[in-house]
Amino acid sequence: MNEITILGAYGTKGVNVGTSAFYIDERNVIDAGNLLVPLGKKSAEIESVWLSHSHLDHIIDIAYILDSYFAARKKPLKILGLKETLLSIKEDxxxxxxxxxxxxxxxxxxxxxxxxxxxxxPNKRYKIGESTYLQAYKTDHTVASCGYIVTKNDRSVIISLDTYSLDSTIENIDSREDIQTLVVECSFPSRMQQLAYDSKHLTPKLLFEKLKVMKKSNIDIYINHIKPLFLEEMRKEIALYQGEFRVKILKDGEKINF
Ligand SMILES: [Zn+2]
Ligand SMILES: [Zn+2]
Structure with a gap:
């Protein structure tokens, strides 16, 4: 079964909500916003954290899984990312x-x-399991950033992570038949367009405008990274685009089949 689990679905940590992390298999995760609580002891078995960028909501649990399960770790934790991201982890x-x-x-x-x-x-396919691959591609955020294409058994899900432009994401979707599922960020309500622009995030209005240039139809669209404070307001906004697009807002712990 081609499945990933959303360990943290929101754009920041809040009361009872976790931030960005995706469970690919027992050894690999993308981003580390929320690992310790959902994985517990299994955190010690994670061997590779594939980072999208250096922002705290995507890296914070690297600190805690290393510390809390230090004695239980048998292998090094490999931190993978763009050159700029790794430099920031080391220096900052x-x-x-x-x-x-x-x-x-x-x-x-x-x-x-x-x-x-x-x-x-970027754009290199890394084999991480029998028939599982990860491929990063560059995106557009306030710091160096990438999204990921996760392939299992020749079918793929593309995860944009934090970005303002969707050009590279849509390019991949339109050029690859194996991609039928998109996980895309949407952080602020549309009335906050300036903040979205300044922090290089998307609003529902921006997101669906940008998706209109996509040639492929019938894509399953999952939204993550909503700032929890705006969840109800954004739920109503996103519902307006339902029908034109097949959209679902992700929750912590949810699984995506692709
Ligand atoms: Zn973020
Ligand atoms: Zn960010």
């Missing part, structure tokens, strides 16, 4: 001031370090 986050530099700390029962870094190449 796991830097011995905000949190320990785990790349200089050995695992308890091994000579390997607790964290290793690996730069990824």
């Amino acid at each position: 986050f796991l830097n011995n001031r905000i949190w320990p530099d785990f790349s200089a700390i050995k695992l308890l029962h091994s000579d390997e370090m607790s964290v290793v870094y690996e730069e990824i190449e």
Whole structure:
């Protein structure tokens, strides 16, 4: 079955809501906004965190899964991302001031370090399982950022992560027959267009305007990264586009079949 689980569906951490993280399989996650609570002990088995960008809502639980399950880890945690993203994690986050530099700390029962870094190449397909692949592609945010295409058994879901433009996302959807499912961010209500522009996020109005240029129809569209404060307002707004597009708003813990 081609399935991913949404560990955190929202654009920030709130009371009873988790932020960006996607469970691909028992060893791989995309982003680390919400790992510790939904995965519990299974966090220690995560081997690779594939990052979209360096913002806190996408990286924060790297700190806590390393710390809480340090003694249980048998393998290094591989942090993968664009060159700029990894630089930011090393210099601004796991830097011995905000949190320990785990790349200089050995695992308890091994000579390997607790964290290793690996730069990824956009548009390169990485094999991560029997018939599972990940491919990053560049997106448009306030810092260097990428979305991901997850392929299982020749079918794919494309996850935009944080972005203002959808050009590269739509290009991939239209050029690849295997993509029938889109997970796309939408952060603020349409009345906050200026804030969306300044922070390089989408509103429902911007999102559906941009999706109109997509040639492929019949795509399943899942929305994530809504700021919880605006959830009810945005639910009503997004409902207006229902019919023209097949849209669903994601919740924490939900699974997507593709
Ligand atoms: Zn974000
Ligand atoms: Zn961001």
